[in-house]
Amino acid sequence: MSIWSDYDFTKIPLDSIERVGQRTLLYRDLFCVSWLLGRFCNYKCSYCWPYARSDVKDHRSTELVLKTLGEIKRQARERGFNSFHFSFSGGEPTLHPGYLDILKHYANDAENCNFQSVHMTSNVSLGLGWLKRYVEATKNLHRVSITASYHKEFAVKERFADKLVFLQENDVHVTINSVMVPERFEAIWDDMLYFHERGINVTLKPQSNPTATKIVDGYTEDMLKKLKNGMPQRNYTMARMKGVGKQSSRPSPGFGKLPRDPDVNEPIPPHFQVELNDENGKAWYLDQAERFNAFEFNNFKGWECSSGYRSIIIREPDGSVKRSYSCSDAPLGTIEAGFDLFKSPRACQTESCVSSADSKIPKRKPGAPLPLWPGDKTFENRCTDSMKSRRSI
Numbered sequence: 001m002s003i004w005s006d007y008d009f010t011k012i013p014l015d016s017i018e019r020v021g022q023r024t025l026l027y028r029d030l031f032c033v034s035w036l037l038g039r040f041c042n043y044k045c046s047y048c049w050p051y052a053r054s055d056v057k058d059h060r061s062t063e064l065v066l067k068t069l070g071e072i073k074r075q076a077r078e079r080g081f082n083s084f085h086f087s088f089s090g091g092e093p094t095l096h097p098g099y100l101d102i103l104k105h106y107a108n109d110a111e112n113c114n115f116q117s118v119h120m121t122s123n124v125s126l127g128l129g130w131l132k133r134y135v136e137a138t139k140n141l142h143r144v145s146i147t148a149s150y151h152k153e154f155a156v157k158e159r160f161a162d163k164l165v166f167l168q169e170n171d172v173h174v175t176i177n178s179v180m181v182p183e184r185f186e187a188i189w190d191d192m193l194y195f196h197e198r199g200i201n202v203t204l205k206p207q208s209n210p211t212a213t214k215i216v217d218g219y220t221e222d223m224l225k226k227l228k229n230g231m232p233q234r235n236y237t238m239a240r241m242k243g244v245g246k247q248s249s250r251p252s253p254g255f256g257k258l259p260r261d262p263d264v265n266e267p268i269p270p271h272f273q274v275e276l277n278d279e280n281g282k283a284w285y286l287d288q289a290e291r292f293n294a295f296e297f298n299n300f301k302g303w304e305c306s307s308g309y310r311s312i313i314i315r316e317p318d319g320s321v322k323r324s325y326s327c328s329d330a331p332l333g334t335i336e337a338g339f340d341l342f343k344s345p346r347a348c349q350t351e352s353c354v355s356s357a358d359s360k361i362p363k364r365k366p367g368a369p370l371p372l373w374p375g376d377k378t379f380e381n382r383c384t385d386s387m388k389s390r391r392s393i
């Protein structure tokens with residue numbers, strides 16, 4: 001059995017952590033974009049926030065989306081990043097009329113990049129025919145993943161799971177997202193267990209308060225235990241492909257493997273996405289940044305954060321380009337008028353970093369002797385040799 005099967009996230013010494021980040025961002029030249037394409041959605045869930053959806057088609061033109069995508073890459077490359085991760089959401093992103101064309105255009109640039117991946121958060125309401133075209137449009141990308149939002153009021157559980165299994169068989173990594181509302185915890189848990197037992201990853205998200213600054217009251221000890229350690233992520237897609245006799249035919253990235261764990265000299269499973277380093281330089285791992293909120297580990301005010309420099313978010317309806325979702329900083333610009341990325345990482349000035357799209361972006365305590373990306377000059381310039389040798393990069 002893998003040494004990671006009983007890895008206990010509650011053992012992480014959160015008080016002494018001085019750097020966090022998604023490993024693919026810490027150790028690669030990866031630039032991250034989280035892009036809310038519009039608020040139009042074909043579902044009308046009773047619990048959806050009014051600002052999060054619209055019945056009105058509010059998408060920007062495919063031409064403007066492609067122009068913005070090119071400008072993001074240009075500025076990122078200027079800063080030394082030539083690997084890209086684009087994450088599309090909405091509303092329902094698959095309803096953008098040019099969505100598959102946008103993905104094809106993005107995938108066509110793969111040969112000029114070290115790596116390109118795409119993610120979407122979708123209700124997966126479109127049928128199998130559309131999913132086949134989606135698989136085809138993204139086949140030249142190095143990695144493709146989706147967060148599938150299960151909405152019980154609209155989706156049939158078995159059919160929803162069947163579509164996700166089809167995606168897994170076609171080399172798409174899938175996780176189902178569920179907000180674990182305390183009042184309905186057991187019923188939601190049972191639904192999630194159904195998916196988990198069908199070999200589909202599940203992300204259990206604690207419910208946030210309306211200002212998204214902390215998790216709501218009402219969780220019992222047992223519920224919190226499940227949120228902290230329940231249903232750990234596994235590489236189900238690889239297992240599924242093996243099961244149907246398929247091998248991945250995605251291109252190879254232009255960089256090597258991620259570093260091994262320095263303490264045990266073992267490779268770290270790819271589904272352990274987040275690394276946390278304590279003040280003694282020891283590395284700890286979480287399967288995904290979504291778990292930060294369950295531990296209420298989301299206040300990075302004063303930390304040096306690389307969002308806005310090597311990552312941005314774009315949101316509608318105003319088309320603003322921001323450092324991240326949670327940040328109280330002024331926007332970097334807009335899709336229509338243009339935008340400028342920061343010239344270097346900047347201190348966080350926000351009380352809580354609640355979105356996982358934000359918390360996964362590498363950040364460190366002021367003065368922490370650890371780089372935020374390979375070739376991080378801001379680290380190199382102030383670091384002594386002994387500080388550098390604390391951890392190989």
Ligand code: SF4
Binds near residue numbers: 328349361
């Ligand atoms: S709120 Fe923004 S600046 Fe602060 S840690 Fe999160 S992403 Fe970084």
